[in-house]
Amino acid sequence: MPAISRPTSKDVAQEAGVSQSTVSLVLGGKWSGRVSPATARSVRDAAERLGYRPNQAARNLRLGTTRTVLLMVPTLSAPFFGPVYTGAARVAARHGFGVVVSTWPDDAEGPADSPFGSEEAIDGILASSMPVDVLGRFRETPAVMLDSGPGGGVPTVDFGVADGMRAIAGHLAGLGHRRFGHVAAAVDQWTFRARAEALAAVVAGLPGGALARGACAIDVASAKDAALRLLSGPRPPTALVCDDDLIAAGAYKAARALGLDVPADLSVTGFDDVLLATALEPELTTVRLPAEELGAQGMTALLGLLEGRRPASRVLPGELVVRASTAAPRSG
Amino acid sequence: MPAISRPTSKDVAQEAGVSQSTVSLVLGGKWSGRVSPATARSVRDAAERLGYRPNQAARNLRLGTTRTVLLMVPTLSAPFFGPVYTGAARVAARHGFGVVVSTWPDDAEGPADSPFGSEEAIDGILASSMPVDVLGRFRETPAVMLDSGPGGGVPTVDFGVADGMRAIAGHLAGLGHRRFGHVAAAVDQWTFRARAEALAAVVAGLPGGALARGACAIDVASAKDAALRLLSGPRPPTALVCDDDLIAAGAYKAARALGLDVPADLSVTGFDDVLLATALEPELTTVRLPAEELGAQGMTALLGLLEGRRPASRVLPGELVVRASTAAPRSG
DNA sequence: GATCCCCAGTCATACGTATTACTCGACCCG
DNA sequence: CGGGTCGAGTAATACGTATGACTGGGGATC
Numbered sequence: 001m002p003a004i005s006r007p008t009s010k011d012v013a014q015e016a017g018v019s020q021s022t023v024s025l026v027l028g029g030k031w032s033g034r035v036s037p038a039t040a041r042s043v044r045d046a047a048e049r050l051g052y053r054p055n056q057a058a059r060n061l062r063l064g065t066t067r068t069v070l071l072m073v074p075t076l077s078a079p080f081f082g083p084v085y086t087g088a089a090r091v092a093a094r095h096g097f098g099v100v101v102s103t104w105p106d107d108a109e110g111p112a113d114s115p116f117g118s119e120e121a122i123d124g125i126l127a128s129s130m131p132v133d134v135l136g137r138f139r140e141t142p143a144v145m146l147d148s149g150p151g152g153g154v155p156t157v158d159f160g161v162a163d164g165m166r167a168i169a170g171h172l173a174g175l176g177h178r179r180f181g182h183v184a185a186a187v188d189q190w191t192f193r194a195r196a197e198a199l200a201a202v203v204a205g206l207p208g209g210a211l212a213r214g215a216c217a218i219d220v221a222s223a224k225d226a227a228l229r230l231l232s233g234p235r236p237p238t239a240l241v242c243d244d245d246l247i248a249a250g251a252y253k254a255a256r257a258l259g260l261d262v263p264a265d266l267s268v269t270g271f272d273d274v275l276l277a278t279a280l281e282p283e284l285t286t287v288r289l290p291a292e293e294l295g296a297q298g299m300t301a302l303l304g305l306l307e308g309r310r311p312a313s314r315v316l317p318g319e320l321v322v323r324a325s326t327a328a329p330r331s332g
Numbered sequence: 333m334p335a336i337s338r339p340t341s342k343d344v345a346q347e348a349g350v351s352q353s354t355v356s357l358v359l360g361g362k363w364s365g366r367v368s369p370a371t372a373r374s375v376r377d378a379a380e381r382l383g384y385r386p387n388q389a390a391r392n393l394r395l396g397t398t399r400t401v402l403l404m405v406p407t408l409s410a411p412f413f414g415p416v417y418t419g420a421a422r423v424a425a426r427h428g429f430g431v432v433v434s435t436w437p438d439d440a441e442g443p444a445d446s447p448f449g450s451e452e453a454i455d456g457i458l459a460s461s462m463p464v465d466v467l468g469r470f471r472e473t474p475a476v477m478l479d480s481g482p483g484g485g486v487p488t489v490d491f492g493v494a495d496g497m498r499a500i501a502g503h504l505a506g507l508g509h510r511r512f513g514h515v516a517a518a519v520d521q522w523t524f525r526a527r528a529e530a531l532a533a534v535v536a537g538l539p540g541g542a543l544a545r546g547a548c549a550i551d552v553a554s555a556k557d558a559a560l561r562l563l564s565g566p567r568p569p570t571a572l573v574c575d576d577d578l579i580a581a582g583a584y585k586a587a588r589a590l591g592l593d594v595p596a597d598l599s600v601t602g603f604d605d606v607l608l609a610t611a612l613e614p615e616l617t618t619v620r621l622p623a624e625e626l627g628a629q630g631m632t633a634l635l636g637l638l639e640g641r642r643p644a645s646r647v648l649p650g651e652l653v654v655r656a657s658t659a660a661p662r663s664g
Numbered sequence: 665g666a667t668c669c670c671c672a673g674t675c676a677t678a679c680g681t682a683t684t685a686c687t688c689g690a691c692c693c694g
Numbered sequence: 695c696g697g698g699t700c701g702a703g704t705a706a707t708a709c710g711t712a713t714g715a716c717t718g719g720g721g722a723t724c
Contacts, residue, residue: 006472008709008710008711009710009711009712010710010711018673018674019673019674019675020674020710020711020712021673021674021675021676021712021713022672022673022674023711024710024711024712024713025673025712025713028711028712028713030712030713033670033671033672034671034672034673035672035673036671036672036673039672039673054710054711055393055709055710055711056392056398056453057389057390057392057393057398057453057709057710057711058389058393058679058709058710058711058712059710059711059712060388060389060392060453060679060711061387061389061390061393061678061679061680061681061709061710061711062678062679062710062711062712062713063679063711063712064679066388066389075414075418076408076413076414076415076417076418077411077414077415077418078414079409079411079414079607081408081414082407082408082409082410082411082413082414083408083409085408085433085435086407086408086409086435089435098432099432099433100430100431100432100433101417101421101431101432101433103417103418103421121388121389121392121453140338220607220610220611221610246607246611249611250611252613253613256613275411275552275578275608276607276608276611278552278553279552279578279581279582279608279611279612280611280612281584281585281588281613340679340680340681341680341681341682342680342681350703350704351703351704351705352680352681352704353682353683353703353704353705353706354702354703354704355681356680356681356682356683357682357683357703360681360682360683362682362683365701365702366701366702366703367702367703368701368702368703371702371703386680386681387679387680387681389679389680389681390679390680390681390682390709391680391681391682392681392709393679393680393681393708393709393710393711394680394681394682394683394708394709395681395682395709396709
């Protein structure tokens, strides 16, 4: 029970000795030629004095818009999505929009479980790293998909993960590697399928190329197990290509457990370039994905969509970052 | 220009052949003894058929509540705050509340820069890791502070960081360490002041105890520099106590640069127990802070506050997690 | 001096919902 | 058979804002 209720535009009107309409005109900035500068000033003073803040609910109702956008991500606990939010929020704020986050893990059934139920006050949706079909339930709402691959009709912003993976594979091949192990994230997302396909294509085109695949969850322990399996065969790979920086950390642990030195005995690569990549020792060769830029570009596209434009889908290139975890294989 | 407008309760009323009031009564669940079951069913059917969703803005205006809470954190790019959000959102969803995130870095001047300007549609504020005085501007709004120390009158939920730090210091002292280096986060937050004071108190009470302090930003490179400075003195510390797991990663790098083995030549401890702690080699001895629980407890308190209760402030204990980065000092 | 126009505002209304106060018919009871 | 009661639903209203339609008065124009 909030005993104290905030002042309304009517209160401001009374304080300034004008009508509510005038207050609304002045504070809305639409008063050029309709209200005298003196009156405008006195209205603004009154508003200031009372600490007036327009009631958003009333404004939304009147305008039929909420100036709020929903950002849907699988989770905020993974280090990757924080920057996506940051980039999106920055662009949104510049246009007077707010951002609501909703996490929607793969295993949840739908909006009923998420805060989405109470979040219908939304102008558009920015969905990151989602299966395309989740948007089927929101056809009514303008949407842009991020990091989700070609979308069925909706504008998208994606990373050039295939190019990134080709860069990694090329880098390793150039160092002389031929036997690759792919420590692959067992997650049904477009980005991981694209990475796997690109790697397979490069290795297939390589004379004497061999590729083994070990699947794991995106956590250190699971990745370590998968890497151990890959490394314990008869002719083990000389390079482990990991789908993710965190997975690469697991590969490091596997190498250490087997007494292998990185990179002398085994090259390891990651993907994404999160903080972890430079915290590891040796520092990780990986592909930097501009996560913050993804959020920013996605929000730009969505705001364009809300204004009736039809934004073009975009692809943001990743950048190969060579650090200390890759070297020529020992046996030439 | 959304050409298609969503159906309203009036449309549902027409479809079902009743009045708008009846629709509202039925869908609001307040119809026991006021509407016949048959009519109620037909209303629900009509709503289903039209895909009716109540307009949140209108509802908010009418009820004077938004069922939305603002979570204010310094940044989402740090791995720590994702789980805080997750915990808060889980509890909120269970009560039909949504959560809006606003990042408010130390260096921003105020709400004008943040999405906050357009986010006045808020019932309460959950502010994490903030200087207490930022809430001065929102006295009107019910608030709970997280991880911010004793708050001036507002309910708080904090970690027992002092106890946590005492556990770390006690653990190291028990191993025989006497000369400590504190790699301290140069961030003006309550939690870091509390950590520093607790460590200093323990060392001061230790016969022959010595404590050197090196300040750094919360990133690997800066932490490495600070650790190097601490280790290059005449009688260097045998244990580095770091304010943060990420800082500990910097300490690892410093140790490696100097040819010191962790933990044989140098013990290192972290704080928080984020993912990184187990990704490092050797795995890090640290204090686990239940971040998700912080968000959950904070939200519980805030929702209580909104219902007129006066929730008690709480302290969540941290837990010492001993891993492989600490051992007895070499020179006994 | 009458007409027109424009400046500076105000009036009235609509947005979609929740809820209070009311109506109307049927049934029950004496 | 009349009055009371109850069940089932409706009419009316308020929440606070933004805006198109309107008004009144003071020049300017001829």
